[in-house]
Ligand code: SF4
């Protein structure tokens with residue numbers, strides 16, 4: 001496998017316990033994608049069994065499409081880290097702040 005090293009903000013914690021990538025309130029995907037243009041939902045959310053093989057891995061923010069957020073530059077997240085939580089039945093970036 002070809003490996004790349006990138007600096008990106010991380011998911012500090014995530015309260016979406018139903019998501020397959022969530023173990024003990026941490027996201028263990030390699031990287032997640034947030035949003036559409038106006039709504040910062042977690043596109044990587046997958047309801048299901050835990051993804052426990054990669055428990056040592058902490059997710060980065062690979063891309064964010066929510067360009068109205070003040071932390072968004074050129075469709076990338078520039079926050080130090082983000083928190084993800086549930087709003088109604090949807091996982092959302094709680095660090096989102098309108099420009
Ligand atoms: S909802 Fe998103 S941030 Fe939370 S564990 Fe799932 S993929 Fe990761």
Ligand code: SF4
Nearest residue numbers: 040064069072077093
């Ligand atoms: S803080 Fe803003 S730019 Fe970063 S992931 Fe959340 S919505 Fe996107």
